Amino acid sequence: MLAFLIQRVLQAIFVMFVVALIAFSLFHYVGDPVLNMLGQEATEADRAELRARLGLDQPVVVQFYNFIVNAAQFEFGISYRSARPVTDLISERLPATLELATISALFAVIMGIVLGIYTALHRDSWLSRFIMTASLIGVSLPTFLIGVLLIYLFAVELGWLPAFGRGEVVDLGWWNTGLLTRSGLASLILPAITLGLFQLTLIMRLVRAEMLEVLSTDYIKFARARGLPRRAVHLRHALKNTLIPVITIIGLQLGTIIAFAIITETVFQWPGVGALFITAVRFVDIPVMAAYLMMIALVFVVINLVVDLLYYAVDPRLRVQGGGK
Amino acid sequence: MYKKTLLVTAVLGAMLASAAHAETLRWTRSADSLTLDPHAQNEGPTHSVNHQIFDTLIYQDMDVQYQPGLATDWYVRDDDPSIWVFEIREGVTFHEGQALTADDVVFSLDRARHEHSDMRGLLTSIAEVRAVDEYTVEVVTDGPNPLLPNNLTNLFIMSREWAEEHDVETPQNYAAGEETYAVRNANGTGPFRVQSREPDVRTVFLRNDDYWGIDRYPMEISELVFTPIESAATRVAALLSGEVDLLQETPVQDIERLGNAPGIKNEQGAENRTIFLGVDLGSAELRTADTDDNPFADRRVREAINLAIDQSTIQRAVMRGNSQPAGMIAPPFVNGYSEAMDEVTPPDLDRANELMAEAGYGDGFRVTLQCPNDRYVNDEQICQAVVSMLARIGITVDLVAQTRSVHFAELARGEYDFYMLGWGVPTMDSEYIFNYLYHTKAEDRGTWNFTGFSNERVDELTVAMGSETNEEARNAMIAEAWEIVHDEIVYIPIHHQMLTWSMRDDIDFQVQSENTPHFKYLEFMD
Numbered sequence: 001m002l003a004f005l006i007q008r009v010l011q012a013i014f015v016m017f018v019v020a021l022i023a024f025s026l027f028h029y030v031g032d033p034v035l036n037m038l039g040q041e042a043t044e045a046d047r048a049e050l051r052a053r054l055g056l057d058q059p060v061v062v063q064f065y066n067f068i069v070n071a072a073q074f075e076f077g078i079s080y081r082s083a084r085p086v087t088d089l090i091s092e093r094l095p096a097t098l099e100l101a102t103i104s105a106l107f108a109v110i111m112g113i114v115l116g117i118y119t120a121l122h123r124d125s126w127l128s129r130f131i132m133t134a135s136l137i138g139v140s141l142p143t144f145l146i147g148v149l150l151i152y153l154f155a156v157e158l159g160w161l162p163a164f165g166r167g168e169v170v171d172l173g174w175w176n177t178g179l180l181t182r183s184g185l186a187s188l189i190l191p192a193i194t195l196g197l198f199q200l201t202l203i204m205r206l207v208r209a210e211m212l213e214v215l216s217t218d219y220i221k222f223a224r225a226r227g228l229p230r231r232a233v234h235l236r237h238a239l240k241n242t243l244i245p246v247i248t249i250i251g252l253q254l255g256t257i258i259a260f261a262i263i264t265e266t267v268f269q270w271p272g273v274g275a276l277f278i279t280a281v282r283f284v285d286i287p288v289m290a291a292y293l294m295m296i297a298l299v300f301v302v303i304n305l306v307v308d309l310l311y312y313a314v315d316p317r318l319r320v321q322g323g324g325k
Numbered sequence: 326m327y328k329k330t331l332l333v334t335a336v337l338g339a340m341l342a343s344a345a346h347a348e349t350l351r352w353t354r355s356a357d358s359l360t361l362d363p364h365a366q367n368e369g370p371t372h373s374v375n376h377q378i379f380d381t382l383i384y385q386d387m388d389v390q391y392q393p394g395l396a397t398d399w400y401v402r403d404d405d406p407s408i409w410v411f412e413i414r415e416g417v418t419f420h421e422g423q424a425l426t427a428d429d430v431v432f433s434l435d436r437a438r439h440e441h442s443d444m445r446g447l448l449t450s451i452a453e454v455r456a457v458d459e460y461t462v463e464v465v466t467d468g469p470n471p472l473l474p475n476n477l478t479n480l481f482i483m484s485r486e487w488a489e490e491h492d493v494e495t496p497q498n499y500a501a502g503e504e505t506y507a508v509r510n511a512n513g514t515g516p517f518r519v520q521s522r523e524p525d526v527r528t529v530f531l532r533n534d535d536y537w538g539i540d541r542y543p544m545e546i547s548e549l550v551f552t553p554i555e556s557a558a559t560r561v562a563a564l565l566s567g568e569v570d571l572l573q574e575t576p577v578q579d580i581e582r583l584g585n586a587p588g589i590k591n592e593q594g595a596e597n598r599t600i601f602l603g604v605d606l607g608s609a610e611l612r613t614a615d616t617d618d619n620p621f622a623d624r625r626v627r628e629a630i631n632l633a634i635d636q637s638t639i640q641r642a643v644m645r646g647n648s649q650p651a652g653m654i655a656p657p658f659v660n661g662y663s664e665a666m667d668e669v670t671p672p673d674l675d676r677a678n679e680l681m682a683e684a685g686y687g688d689g690f691r692v693t694l695q696c697p698n699d700r701y702v703n704d705e706q707i708c709q710a711v712v713s714m715l716a717r718i719g720i721t722v723d724l725v726a727q728t729r730s731v732h733f734a735e736l737a738r739g740e741y742d743f744y745m746l747g748w749g750v751p752t753m754d755s756e757y758i759f760n761y762l763y764h765t766k767a768e769d770r771g772t773w774n775f776t777g778f779s780n781e782r783v784d785e786l787t788v789a790m791g792s793e794t795n796e797e798a799r800n801a802m803i804a805e806a807w808e809i810v811h812d813e814i815v816y817i818p819i820h821h822q823m824l825t826w827s828m829r830d831d832i833d834f835q836v837q838s839e840n841t842p843h844f845k846y847l848e849f850m851d
Binding site: 029030031032033035036037038039040041042043044045046047049053078081082083084085088148151152155156159162163164165166266267268269271275276278279282283284 | 362446509526554555556565568728731732769
């Protein structure tokens with residue numbers, strides 16, 4: 001167990017290192033931050049001087065080494081754009097992204113499973129057909145378009161929900177939440193739907209397909225033959241076995257939701273880390289970009305690590321192999 | 326009884342009066358201010374926010390006319406043309422109660438000249454700033470500088486006492502890796518004080534009831550809420566749904582729609598920015614062309630390009646009427662602007678093709694045009710139009726349109742043969758244009774001249790117009806310089822940009838050409 005764990009953690013560190021290397025080499029193609037930081041009256045000498053102060057005149061290898069050493073201590077420097085420590089910026093904005101991601105994941109999972117079961121059990125009803133057709137929209141329309149359409153319908157035409165922002169936020173000291181105020185909750189609805197729609201359709205279609213497969217197996221037929229109530233057969237026997245692959249997918253999609261939040265946050269002016277990243281790219285705010293990419297990489301690495309460990313716990317064969325060495 | 330009625334009337338009257346002035350204005354634009362530190366960033370949205378909180382000695386009002394701010398008068402000293410005298414307004418206090426004196430002005434100008442300040446580029450001519458008495462400041466320049474007051478319109482005055490108390494005597498240093506107190510806190514003398522600020526989310530300002538100009542300006546807004554919205558579609562939706570009252574920088578494609586929407590109106594005006602194309606006319610050989618010489622070096626080719634580009638079509642088809650075709654690269658309110666020179670050359674393809682043949686490029690050539698795609702209004706579409714227009718005189722243009730940060734970085738490295746650029750003139754004087762765009766590229770002049778254009782007479786005139794104090798002689802120099810560069814066709818002008826702000830139709834406010842709203846002027850119609 002310990003050897004397996006150490007091996008996986010070492011792999012995770014290696015992945016992080018590679019991500020840092022790739023990110024760092026990309027920064028040389030996004031433009032010159034110094035041009036954005038100084039006004040148009042600045043001379044070449046002014047720019048050279050600022051470049052030197054920021055250490056951007058050093059060889060790339062030295063810059064990369066400094067970056068890795070600092071990143072290992074969670075020290076990402078100061079934002080070129082807002083002149084504030086990057087770790088402060090990210091920790092201020094992380095709650096907004098995590099709340100949005102959690103709510104939209106819940107929305108996608110609950111609605112996805114419910115609709116998946118319904119469409120599997122009532123395959124030929126008109127409502128199922130309607131849901132299946134409508135789900136194509138969720139798969140095929142790009143996120144920003146769904147967002148803009150929802151804003152147009154619910155904010156501009158109907159005037160029910162706010163078009164942008166996070167509403168009123170309650171500061172709990174270490175966390176700020178929009179879940180405790182009316183305007184905060186209202187502001188959450190449209191972005192959560194926009195972000196969750198793709199996952200919802202994915203889960204729904206998966207649940208439906210698995211459910212249909214399970215329903216045609218012998219043990220379900222046998223259970224029906226024994227005269228068990230339909231409800232118990234569907235929900236207790238069929239659903240349980242359907243959920244195993246669904247849970248795997250949900251785990252993997254969680255990271256995607258956080259990463260995909262970039263577009264949703266930009267459309268809704270949601271003050272999360274995704275919007276922070278987009279603004280940083282436009283300004284060539286290298287410290288913020290680097291920290292964000294490392295954070296997302298960390299999220300994926302941790303999720304994968306947890307999944308691996310779960311497999312290890314679930315699958316006895318892995319343990320035997322490890323023990324045999 | 327009579328007394329009581331009177332009292333009730335008085336109280337009611339007072340309530341009505343205050344009710345009329347308890348107005349909230351919710352304002353949006355695409356980008357937030359970067360910092361509240363007034364000398365750390367020389368950048369539009371940052372100045373816009375700071376103009377609400379701070380005052381400058383001199384400012385440009387909604388008609389971009391120079392108005393006394395914290396300076397009540399300014400003049401060159403009779404005995405020495407290198408000394409500007411500023412008389413400071415008396416009885417002004419900062420939001421936190423400190424009284425404004427000449428010493429705060431000296432402190433602020435020195436702070437803005439510090440090596441970490443982004444404003445110092447505008448103040449390089451200053452040798453010394455000194456307080457003569459409590460309300461008089463003298464600014465000594467190295468040689469006469471008639472334009473000094475024009476450079477002070479975004480130079481905000483801070484309190485020395487406050488800065489010392491919070492350890493922010495110098496502007497933010499990025500390399501230090503620390504956030505200073507002045508990034509998120511401000512203590513100005515301006516019409517509004519900051520009540521709360523979450524960067525990139527929301528800034529709330531409250532009216533400063535002790536403002537020195539409280540009786541001079543309408544000052545009808547009691548609470549100003551600024552929420553930047555980056556996505557253009559969302560910004561427009563927020564105005565349509567009534568979540569914001571005033572929208573700066575209305576996207577061109579939404580102007581008509583907002584104009585037709587009930588309860589919303591558009592205000593338009595010329596922006597202080599001209600869009601044009603530059604060519605490398607100095608190199609012996611172009612980098613991207615399929616010729617082994619430089620076609621742009623030939624004036625006839627530049628004239629042919631100017632004749633082939635139809636500015637009116639760009640105005641109609643690309644800008645939907647929201648621009649002013651240009652013949653010179655100075656916006657209309659800049660000193661030195663001439664209507665005759667701004668006259669657009671009518672397109673003439675026959676003549677253009679003739680010129681190309683005369684220059685020896687009858688079969689045309691191939692070259693790359695570099696454009697930003699997120700900096701100016703419809704920048705990429707303008708370049709696409711140019712590509713098809715130049716195809717008609719045999720020039721095959723490969724278009725590269727990319728994000729601003731990459732475009733300007735490559736432009737600054739001098740890697741472009743053919744490029745798009747936009748230019749605003751903060752000093753409202755042609756000297757600024759000649760200094761940055763026409764003077765031979767050198768250490769501290771011609772820093773934005775990537776054309777390789779170099780003309781001794783223009784250089785001479787540029788330097789001279791920076792120090793000539795006789796207005797008539799100076800204007801003659803400016804006119805002569807314009808004649809030369811206009812005849813040489815150094816740049817190919819496209820248009821002057823127009824600004825559109827959209828707002829609730831009961832708001833009385835006009836567009837400011839610097840794109841800097843002064844909300845103390847805003848009025849609500851009953």
